[in-house]
Amino acid sequence: MKKIIFSLLVALSSVSAAQAADANAGKEKAAVCSACHGPTGVSASPMFPNLAGQNDAYIIKQLKDFKSGARTDAMMAPMAANLSDADMADLAAHFSGLPSANEQAAASASTGSSAETAPSSAPVAGNVEVLSSTPAAAIYAGNVAAGKNKAVACAACHGADGNSLAPMYPSLAGQSANYLAKQLADFKSGDRKDPVMAGMVAALSKEDINDLAAFFAVQSTNTGTGESNEAGHKLYLGGDTKKGVTACIACHGVAGKGMKQAGFPSLTGQSKDYLKKQLASFRDASRSNDNNGIMRNIAIKLSDADIEAVAQYITSLK
Ligand code: HEC
Numbered sequence: 225m226k227k228i229i230f231s232l233l234v235a236l237s238s239v240s241a242a243q244a245a246d247a248n249a250g251k252e253k254a255a256v257c258s259a260c261h262g263p264t265g266v267s268a269s270p271m272f273p274n275l276a277g278q279n280d281a282y283i284i285k286q287l288k289d290f291k292s293g294a295r296t297d298a299m300m301a302p303m304a305a306n307l308s309d310a311d312m313a314d315l316a317a318h319f320s321g322l323p324s325a326n327e328q329a330a331a332s333a334s335t336g337s338s339a340e341t342a343p344s345s346a347p348v349a350g351n352v353e354v355l356s357s358t359p360a361a362a363i364y365a366g367n368v369a370a371g372k373n374k375a376v377a378c379a380a381c382h383g384a385d386g387n388s389l390a391p392m393y394p395s396l397a398g399q400s401a402n403y404l405a406k407q408l409a410d411f412k413s414g415d416r417k418d419p420v421m422a423g424m425v426a427a428l429s430k431e432d433i434n435d436l437a438a439f440f441a442v443q444s445t446n447t448g449t450g451e452s453n454e455a456g457h458k459l460y461l462g463g464d465t466k467k468g469v470t471a472c473i474a475c476h477g478v479a480g481k482g483m484k485q486a487g488f489p490s491l492t493g494q495s496k497d498y499l500k501k502q503l504a505s506f507r508d509a510s511r512s513n514d515n516n517g518i519m520r521n522i523a524i525k526l527s528d529a530d531i532e533a534v535a536q537y538i539t540s541l542k
């Protein structure tokens with residue numbers, strides 16, 4: 225009998241805990257999640273799971289496991305680290321209440337809006353298409369020795385070994401080959417605009433691009449030359465829950481080395497000036513070659529002071 229009363233009490237208290245969860249509060253807290261899981265819980269890339277319409281209790285359990293380390297994932301660990309039990313309940317209430325990916329796709333099909341608004345809800349064959357067109361899945365089999373010869377043309381600004389000679393020029397040494405090849409292709413197509421680089425890439429073939437990317441990717445770079453600071457450190461590691469800024473660490477990594485497979489660039493070895501310029505350019509969308517607005521959605525929420533602090537902090541990473 226005692227046992228039954230006890231389990232009734234447990235059941236009752238978990239019901240009231242579920243009722244206390246606030247989907248509206250969850251929606252606000254979910255701003256930091258939208259970079260990967262999409263603003264409507266339908267993920268923007270095949271690498272990230274959909275959360276829309278997922279079971280409430282399952283979401284809470286996964287978040288707890290990411291926080292405790294029982295489930296390990298380099299991107300989710302820093303995201304879950306700062307969540308309280310109440311945050312998790314609110315987030316789960318929000319995502320579980322959203323129409324599922326299929327329902328969202330059906331709704332947008334019936335209103336005639338383009339498939340582009342819900343790319344990951346495309347049928348399986350469509351997903352394969354998306355996957356093969358993402359930088360993460362592309363294969364850049366460049367030739368390092370050929371790249372070295374071709375890189376002579378780049379040395380005046382980026383240095384012979386890809387360690388830049390002036391703060392306005394980014395370092396290329398040690399950067400992910402996927403990312404470098406994507407940037408060169410973007411300068412060529414005009415998706416990323418820069419008058420100097422547009423001239424440099426105009427005559428490059430796909431093979432040239434792959435060779436150059438392969439060469440610079442294997443060079444070593446000087447890192448950790450700058451001073452750290454508290455505000456930048458906080459933003460990089462924890463993001464800003466109030467403003468909905470996803471922590472930089474989730475994609476650029478603990479040491480700022482990025483995630484090569486995903487095409488998330490290394491930020492180490494760059495000058496503060498270059499980092500500030502890129503963040504400001506994502507913020508005003510003058511740089512808009514980031515897939516799904518992944519960086520623009522973050523930068524738009526950063527103040528000048530945030531940019532100053534986080535750029536300074538990144539120069540201290542090694
Ligand atoms: C930087 C990208 C990124 C961000 C930001 C992010 N996630 Fe994730 N999330 C992932 C990845 C990647 C996985 C899959 C992990 C794996 O493979 O185990 C995942 C998995 C999950 C899962 C498990 C889903 C399942 O089906 O098992 C939940 C729940 C989740 N995320 C919730 C959140 C919430 C809530 C936020 C915001 C507070 C958030 N995520 C922010 C990348 C991200």
Ligand code: HEC
Binds near residue numbers: 379381395404407417
């Ligand atoms: C005259 C100077 C100059 C030369 C020569 C030059 N670049 Fe650049 N490069 C720049 C500038 C300036 C930028 C930054 C553009 C911006 O602010 O967005 C840049 C950016 C890049 C980027 C993007 C880096 C990042 O972190 O996003 C790559 C990749 C690149 N250059 C590769 C090359 C290659 C390969 C060559 C030789 C074929 C080359 N560059 C020659 C000036 C130069």
Ligand code: HEC
Binds near residue numbers: 473488
């Ligand atoms: C959800 C993943 C994600 C998060 C979180 C994220 N970034 Fe990025 N970032 C990217 C991707 C992807 C790119 C490359 C976009 C492209 O293809 O040009 C990028 C590019 C950049 C660049 C330009 C690098 C270069 O060499 O030109 C800077 C600077 C940057 N991010 C800083 C930050 C800072 C600071 C934060 C935290 C406030 C942050 N990022 C959070 C994914 C992310």
